[in-house]
Amino acid sequence: MKIPNQNPSICSCVNLRRASRAITRIYDKALEPVDLKITQYSVLANVARSGPLSSSNLARILRLDRTTLVRNLKSLEAAGFIEEHPEVTDPRERAIRITEAGRQMVEKARPLWVQAQQQVEDHLGSAALQQLTTLVTSLETLSDHIA
Amino acid sequence: MKIPNQNPSICSCVNLRRASRAITRIYDKALEPVDLKITQYSVLANVARSGPLSSSNLARILRLDRTTLVRNLKSLEAAGFIEEHPEVTDPRERAIRITEAGRQMVEKARPLWVQAQQQVEDHLGSAALQQLTTLVTSLETLSDHIA
DNA sequence: ATGATATACGTGCATATACACGCATAGTTC
DNA sequence: GAACTATGCGTGTATATGCACGTATATCAT
Numbered sequence: 504m505k506i507p508n509q510n511p512s513i514c515s516c517v518n519l520r521r522a523s524r525a526i527t528r529i530y531d532k533a534l535e536p537v538d539l540k541i542t543q544y545s546v547l548a549n550v551a552r553s554g555p556l557s558s559s560n561l562a563r564i565l566r567l568d569r570t571t572l573v574r575n576l577k578s579l580e581a582a583g584f585i586e587e588h589p590e591v592t593d594p595r596e597r598a599i600r601i602t603e604a605g606r607q608m609v610e611k612a613r614p615l616w617v618q619a620q621q622q623v624e625d626h627l628g629s630a631a632l633q634q635l636t637t638l639v640t641s642l643e644t645l646s647d648h649i650a
Numbered sequence: 651m652k653i654p655n656q657n658p659s660i661c662s663c664v665n666l667r668r669a670s671r672a673i674t675r676i677y678d679k680a681l682e683p684v685d686l687k688i689t690q691y692s693v694l695a696n697v698a699r700s701g702p703l704s705s706s707n708l709a710r711i712l713r714l715d716r717t718t719l720v721r722n723l724k725s726l727e728a729a730g731f732i733e734e735h736p737e738v739t740d741p742r743e744r745a746i747r748i749t750e751a752g753r754q755m756v757e758k759a760r761p762l763w764v765q766a767q768q769q770v771e772d773h774l775g776s777a778a779l780q781q782l783t784t785l786v787t788s789l790e791t792l793s794d795h796i797a
Numbered sequence: 798a799t800g801a802t803a804t805a806c807g808t809g810c811a812t813a814t815a816c817a818c819g820c821a822t823a824g825t826t827c
Numbered sequence: 828g829a830a831c832t833a834t835g836c837g838t839g840t841a842t843a844t845g846c847a848c849g850t851a852t853a854t855c856a857t
Contacts, residue, residue, distance in 0.1 A: 504707070505706075505707070505710075505804085506703070506707040506710050506711060508710055508713065508790075509710065509711045509712070509713060510787070511782075511783040511786045511787060512692075514688075514692065514763070514767065515673065515767060515770050515771070515774075515779055515782060516673045516674060516676070516677040516688050516692075516766070516770075517688070517692050517712075518782050518783060518785075518786045519666075519669055519670050519673045519782065519786075520670050520673075520674065520688075520689075521713050521786050521790065522666055522670070522782070522785050522786045522789050522790075523666050523667050523669070523670035524713070524714075524844075524845090525713075525786070525789035525790045525792070525793040526662065526663045526666045526667075526789050526793070527663060527667065527844090527845095528793045528796075528797065528845090529663070529789070529792060529793050529796060530663040531845095532796055532797070540812075540813090541661075541663050541664070541667075542667075542812080542813065543812090545659075545661065545663075545664050556653070557835070557836090558835080558836075558837095559652075559834080559835055559836080560651070560652070560653040563652075563653050563654070563655055563656065564653060564656045565656070565664075566655065566656060566668050566671070566672075567671075567813095567814085567815095568814065568815050568816085569815095569835085569836080570814085570815065570816080570836090570837075570838085571813065571814050571815060573836080573837065573838090574812080574813075574814085575812080575813070575814095578811085578812075593822080593823070593834095593835080594821085594822065594823090594835095595821065595822050595823070595834070595835045595836070596834095596835065596836085597835085597836075616661070619663070620661065620662065622792070622796075623662050623663075623789075623792070624662070626788060626791075626792045627662075627785070627788050627789070627792075631781070631784075631785060631788075632662055634778070634781055635658075635662060635665050635666065635669070635785070636658040636665060637778075638665075638669050638774070638778060638782070639658045639665045639666075639668050639669045639672070640657070640658060641773060641774050641778075642669050642672035642673050642676070642770075642774070643655075643668065643669075643672045644773075645672070645676060645769070645770070645773045645774075646672040646673070646675045646676050649675075649676060649679055649769075650675065650679070652834085671814075671815090674814090674815095675815090678815095687842075687843090689842080689843065690842090704805075704806090705805085705806075705807095706804080706805060706806080714843095714844085714845095715844065715845050715846085716805090716806085716845095717806090717807075717808085717844085717845065717846080718843065718844050718845060720806080720807065720808090721842080721843075721844085722842080722843070722844095725841085725842075740804095740805080740852080740853075741805095741851085741852065741853090742804070742805040742806070742851065742852050742853070743804095743805065743806085744805085744806075
């Protein structure tokens with residue numbers, strides 16, 4: 504017996520996680536031609552834009568757990584898209600920089616990302632996307648408040 | 651140099667993933683006393699409600715990749731909250747059932763889940779939660795359409 | 798009955814996520 | 828300058844996520 508797909512849950516968390524998985528599929532699919540996932544593109548584009556910076560600072564920018572970021576950086580470094588060097592001003596820090604190959608990859612991936620962005624905006628409408636930014640901020644505020 | 655926390659991204663996917671991580675922190679925190687994560691509670695509560703069913707059907711209900719679900723079930727089975735038995739009508743299927751210990755766990759966890767639900771609703775407002783259900787449906791539709 | 802197709806299931810692999818530790822160095826206070 | 832505190836970093840462990848495969852059984856078409 505085969506059960507059909509299901510409606511949204513009554514649990515906000517479950518719904519948000521479902522939405523997250525769904526949109527990730529959309530973006531990952533769009534980035535498939537350059538063999539990048541949206542998580543990797545996101546990190547790479549941020550390193551490209553925010554210049555050399557430490558993993559702690561990058562984690563704060565991405566609102567991602569630092570130790571999670573450390574592992575995510577591994578694959579990007581293995582692929583030769585970023586490199587790390589000891590920071591002179593503070594020996595504890597390691598400065599993360601994008602490489603030339605990394606910069607080229609970002610350039611190649613950007614149009615695919617734009618396409619996914621457009622696809623989602625066309626389907627959801629810009630109002631929904633605006634509400635989404637509010638949602639993020641509210642939830643992060645609540646989460647920070649609790650922790 | 652320490653960089654402060656960041657505003658929402660211009661990328662809808664990144665924002666949704668951020669929101670997902672934030673709300674997961676909130677629910678996981680609420681469920682901490684019973685040592686369950688929201689992902690596990692979600693699966694367990696669904697098994698409890700939807701009675702014995704196959705992993706494929708449960709995956710469709712949860713809109714979760716079947717192979718992902720299979721691993722998630724492992725820890726619940728190891729904890730003794732669910733059990734699997736071969737299905738008589740179709741030897742390929744395995745019927746997943748909640749155990750007595752599982753049922754007790756759901757009972758114990760439910761008030762904590764309700765508390766998280768309430769907390770989020772108080773902070774975001776019911777209108778935002780309603781928009782969220784629309785968002786889930788739209789994104790899953792778009793994702794299905796593309797795939 | 799046979800062959801094609803659909804469905805069910807599990808595992809290997811890669812990545813994502815985050816908590817709990819421990820170690821090293823910077824900064825602050827006395 | 829010594830003690831305390833804050834910050835930066837990486838790893839161990841556990842879970843979450845999904846794609847690519849291979850295997851087994853059901854179902855359907857002829």
